[in-house]
Amino acid sequence: MTHVNPVCFTSRSHDPDTFPHLSSCSCNIEQWDSDEPVPRSELLEKVAGIRGLYCLLTEKIDAEVLDAAGPSLQVVSTMSVGYDHVSLEELKKRGIRLGYTPDVLTEAVAELTVALLLATSRRLLEAVDEAKNGGWGTWKPLWMCGYGLTDSTVGILGLGRIGAAVMARLKPFGVKRFLYADTGPRPDMATKIPAEFVPLEELARHSDFVVVCCALTPETQGICASSLFSLMKDTAIFINTSRGGVVNQEDLYQALVNGQIAAAGLDVTEPEPLPIDHPLLKLKNCGESVLKPAEKQWLKMVI
Numbered sequence: 001m002t003h004v005n006p007v008c009f010t011s012r013s014h015d016p017d018t019f020p021h022l023s024s025c026s027c028n029i030e031q032w033d034s035d036e037p038v039p040r041s042e043l044l045e046k047v048a049g050i051r052g053l054y055c056l057l058t059e060k061i062d063a064e065v066l067d068a069a070g071p072s073l074q075v076v077s078t079m080s081v082g083y084d085h086v087s088l089e090e091l092k093k094r095g096i097r098l099g100y101t102p103d104v105l106t107e108a109v110a111e112l113t114v115a116l117l118l119a120t121s122r123r124l125l126e127a128v129d130e131a132k133n134g135g136w137g138t139w140k141p142l143w144m145c146g147y148g149l150t151d152s153t154v155g156i157l158g159l160g161r162i163g164a165a166v167m168a169r170l171k172p173f174g175v176k177r178f179l180y181a182d183t184g185p186r187p188d189m190a191t192k193i194p195a196e197f198v199p200l201e202e203l204a205r206h207s208d209f210v211v212v213c214c215a216l217t218p219e220t221q222g223i224c225a226s227s228l229f230s231l232m233k234d235t236a237i238f239i240n241t242s243r244g245g246v247v248n249q250e251d252l253y254q255a256l257v258n259g260q261i262a263a264a265g266l267d268v269t270e271p272e273p274l275p276i277d278h279p280l281l282k283l284k285n286c287g288e289s290v291l292k293p294a295e296k297q298w299l300k301m302v303i
């Protein structure tokens with residue numbers, strides 16, 4: 001019996017109609033038959049001789065994987081808007097194209113960001129805990145008071161599609177001023193809802209809410225560190241829905257414990273999830289969300 005190599009490998013199991021084009025041309029697809037990530041050793045085996053690889057951000061696509069796939073590999077696609085887990089350099093060297101899913105989750109992530117911001121600033125999780133554990137003895141006028149958006153300044157780090165969608169949703173809450181920091185001015189994104197391009201340090205100093213929406217790149221790796229937290233207001237709320245790697249978590253922990261900032265709402269951490277005994281999870285003023293919106297596969301090409 002001749003062994004036919006799969007033409008494509010997907011690192012999770014997907015509905016058959018996820019890949020209508022591939023199915024209609026009777027392309028041979030092998031799926032990792034689980035909702036859990038494919039173990040690295042299996043991935044290295046499965047990719048041998050494939051032409052297309054469909055992965056998630058849990059798979060690090062580097063020289064080792066590309067070498068294991070060999071010269072047949074023509075395209076890698078990731079079911080994510082971020083592609084920091086894929087080595088563009090290694091792909092380019094080999095002439096392999098990269099697909100990703102921008103736009104698919106813009107609204108969902110923007111909603112999640114606003115939800116996290118409101119839950120954090122209005123101390124929702126703490127309040128629910130207190131109601132459940134008997135901590136709510138009686139009505140006290142200033143107990144559990146949070147921080148409001150009315151007349152506030154919101155600073156967005158990374159004004160792309162998601163950052164702009166977050167601003168559009170926050171504007172009706174009465175935000176007075178939007179600031180943003182990015183690699184350069186983004187007039188295309190900062191017109192519908194006017195936002196001022198400022199240096200990151202200025203954003204940190206003036207914002208009541210700092211919302212991180214940037215991509216993880218070598219430039220943004222660890223950019224939210226003690227040097228930034230120390231500039232922020234002690235009433236500031238820090239929200240991260242980009243990537244955990246953008247934040248120095250030890251510095252964030254110190255900033256929260258020392259009252260340098262008021263609270264943090266994190267949709268992303270390193271690793272994900274955090275170990276349950278992680279110090280950040282012990283803090284009342286730090287909430288971690290597990291709300292990851294499901295992603296549909298509308299692929300576009302990066303390279």
Ligand SMILES: O=CC(=O)O
Pocket residue numbers: 057079080081082083105295
């Ligand atoms: O984090 C999710 C994504 O990059 O789509």
